Amino acid sequence: AQTVTQSQPEMSVQEAETVTLSCTYDTSESDYYLFWYKQPPSRQMILVIRQEAYKQQNATENRFSVNFQKAAKSFSLKISDSQLGDAAMYFCAYRSPLSGTYKYIFGTGTRLKVLA
């Protein structure tokens, strides 16, 4: 069974600085997708970034980028120029087409605090 691990329950970053959130996963599949979701105090889950496993190029979305290491099964999220609005819970998620259900497997989450 696939598992997703986020080893950092909580992280802090100074405003305008850069922070990296870690995520590792375990799977025997070769075709899958990885996502980072953000959940602010409003509870509204928002997609931050996604990565297809067959793509070697790391995904980027403005201030957000990933370091995808397929062999190491690692999928870290880098937030540059951190802003107060980035404070939230961040969840790493795995999704595979092979299950046929398209359900997500979520990590345990990392709470990011942004210090002014």
Next chain:
Amino acid sequence: SAVISQKPSRDICQRGTSLTIQCQVDSQVTMMFWYRQQPGQSLTLIATANQGSEATYESGFVIDKFPISRPNLTFSTLTVSNMSPEDSSIYLCSDTVGFVNTEAFFGQGTRLTVV
């Protein structure tokens, strides 16, 4: 996009009663999912709501406790039955258009407190 309207946003219920949570999507979606989330913790999938057929439940969740309906492609309900304080949690619904690489959209969650 497939924006979800979820209600109620919160409720306080007496033990032994039931609560039905509704999710309305603004477009037709293939799959809808129901999650439970303890505050500050991860999301645990309860079941996948299939249109026109029985929901598919994850291990540890049963239909008698969490009956789900999905009468069409834009609407689903989750009922938490015969509630106990252990059912106090946040319940979220989510949808996807059915492609594995597409993002999922989530409702804003229902914070349930059972007293």
